[in-house]
Amino acid sequence: MSYLESLRVFxxxxxxxxxxxxxxxxxxxPAVASNRIKDLENRYGVRLLNRTTRKLTPTEIGRAFYDHARRVIETLDEAEALVSGFSGRPQGVIRLxxxxGLGRRLIAPLIPAFCAANPGVDIRLRLSDRSVNIVEDAIDLAFFLGEPEDSALKWRRIAPCPRVLVAAPAYLEAAGTPAHPDDLASHNCLLLRYPRSxxxxxxxxxxxxPRKMMVQGRFDTDDGDVLTHWALEGHGIANRPAYEVSADIEAGRLVRVLPDHPxxxxxxxxxxxxxxxxxxxxRLFADYAMRELKPLF
Structure with missing residues (x-):
């Protein structure tokens, strides 16, 4: 493995x-990655990382070395992007x-065709309902539901995504059907939550x-698909993107709640x-995704 590749590992x-x-x-x-770090430490005769059983942190010199190494990697990536732009043959890795739920249903199906059309590109797709730090995690493109808060990032709007409140018929038979937003206070609302949410x-x-409703429920999760599953099992009312539950509504497995107050x-x-x-x-993948996904909404 080359020196530059060892820098990438670090x-x-x-x-x-x-x-x-x-x-x-x-x-x-892990063994190969660990050896790459040891090679760098041996090369310079310094410890770059402090290792414990629970935590890994850069030493003081390791932090300074990281700042410079990251700039080297970024400069190399920019040079590669420049060359591939002139050659018309995109090269390298895209981290998405x-x-x-959105990633499984909408983003993942796009990737095989894109890679087939661009054989020099590899895709790394990471799915999570938790918030991510796009800059620190070196993400190239983050698909997002909501309004972005970080003005330092470029936001490309694809389409509005309608949302619906849904519950299983069995839940509504047992707990009653809300007729007004205030009625949600007496219902088990299934919540998407994660640490520091x-x-x-x-x-x-x-x-x-628009009316902000403080809602509560007996259990929550950081996985949107779990919310849908709980709703299907009759455990409460969920607030879900319409595209995720449209088939369940059409089949009668879920019923829209408060349809006049979506x-x-x-x-x-x-x-x-x-x-x-x-x-x-x-840019090529962003344009491709927008072109393919916009008609779905």
Whole structure:
């Protein structure tokens, strides 16, 4: 493995906080990734990482070395992007992230055809309903439901994503069907939550305008598909993107709740660091995704 490849390993290990995670991201075994770090330490005669059974952190010199190494990798990536842009043959890795359900249903099916048309490009797709730090995690393109808060990122809106409140017929028979938004206070609302998530509420559309409803339930999860599964099993009311539950509504497995007061639609789009969008392969995938996904909404 070349010196530059060892630098890539070191940078990803620091960013992901784990030799195992850093190696996995680069498709290397933990043993190989660990050896790459040791090679760098032996080359310079310094310890770059402090290792304990629970935590891995860069030493003082390791942090300074990381800052420089990352700039080297970024410069190399930019040079590669420039060359591939002139050659018309995109090359390299695109790192994507998306929420679990959206990623499974909408993003993952796009990847095989894109890679077939662009054989020099590899895709790394990471799915999670938790928030991610796009810059720290070196994400090229993040598909997103909601309104982005970080103005340092480039936001490309794809389409509004309607949302619906749904519950199983059995749940409504047992607990009653809400007739007004205030009735949600007496129902088990199935909540999407994760550590450090903001205070939870649903914003419903009313004749007087959007209304923020503080809702609560007996259990929550950080996986949107689990919410849908709980709703199908009759455990409560869920707030879901319409495209995820449309087949269940059509089949009668789920019923729309408060159809005259639907949740505000989410904005569906993609986020990328401004610098990454200059990379032809990233821009190419973003354009391709927008073209393929917009008609679905």
């Amino acid at each position: 940078v990803r290990v620091v960013e992901l906080g784990s030799i195992t995670a850093g190696g996995r991201d680069l498709r290397l075994s 992230t998306a929420p679990l 903001p205070e939870y509420y649903w914003t419903l559309q009313t004749p007087e305008g 949740p505000l639609p989410s904005q569906f789009g993609c986020l990328t660091p401004h610098r990454r969008l200059q990379d032809p392969k990233v």
